[in-house]
Amino acid sequence: MEAVVAAKPVITVAALCGSLRKGSFNRGLLRSAIQICNESINGIKIEYIEIAPLPMLNTDLEINGTFPPVVEAFRQKIREVDSVLFASPEYNYSDSSQVLVTVLMDMVTTDNFEEEEIVALNKGLTLHGICFIAFLFLAIVLAPLKNAIDWASRPPNVWADKAAAIVSAGGGFGGGRSQYHLRQIGVYIDLHFINKPEFFLNAFQAPSKFDSDGNLIDMATKERLKEVLLSLQAFTLRLQSKC
Template sequence: MKFLAICGSLRKKSTNMGLLRYAQANAPEGVEFIIADISEIPFYNADLTEKAASVLKLFEQLAAADAVVFGCPEYNYSLAPALKNAIDWASREQGNPLLTGKPAAIMGAGGGMGTSRAQYHLRQVCVYVNLHPINTPEVFANAFTNSFDGDGNLVDAKIQGNIVAQLEALVTWTKQLQK
């Protein structure tokens, strides 16, 4: 089973990327966990007649993925532009084959409420592009506590456990949707 992770934060020491790195290192047995690089993807523009190599790479990764895992930061009470842009590009393919019907999981690190508001906005986007995110367990982390080290790596045991539980639930959900 292949999971493709997409992080909405482009910072090197991003705590959201830290969540995804932890998920990658602790993915359930039998899961190949790949983190996409969306840092070079241009803003979506229907006038662009050729897709950039970074867009084509994301499309290739999405086509091969059985499920998608989002690292969802919160910017101004909503999801990050880089994350929305990656979804916008993928959703514009004829018939939406890269996203439609795929299972997904959402995790995020941000301010006092984690990234709860952004995650709920992302869930609304998932409805439109026909992604199917799991409902529980949810992963919300406060990025401004000692849950992360100075490089953005997750060190909090409770959140680590939530991530492992979420990935196990995503495996189950993916198998269910593939029937």
């Protein structure tokens, strides 16, 4: 009698992008991840979930324990999947960063910081002050993604005990600094991130990584992305004790 081999369970993944731009490189990473799974990874299915329609978090919108329909639909999507794939762009160095720095400088008049940190910030160009400001505004998860995370974390928290992975693309460090802030958020909402491999992509280094429409075209990068997906799949199975 032939042995019956149990079919490998299909892992479902919600793909979320912190950028709302149509041509975003980070959206391109998620499109490529979906294609890779469809073509070369058995047992994993990714669905892209749009977060743009979500209203800004406002608990006044919660009425008798219910959420606005668009929020409830999003929460249900997250509730149903096994794991989550985030594409997290880093806060850019645009004029809006000046607003953030101004806010941070205003905050030194409050009791939010230790005395030595307040002194360092008020001196302006001290090394301590510069590093403290840089840490705060470079490690920021963009508002659309943080808003989605917050809505889904409202009781009952639908992120809890799910596996997750992060990919990012951009200039410089490739969006890597925002990933560590996202990992910190995950600790509180019981979201479990894979540790390796990490995926940071400098989208502007030769050879070209994306085409004019933001689609990933670099084969070496696709292989790196595939390794992330395989790791997420394996970690999800271990977390769920299905393997």
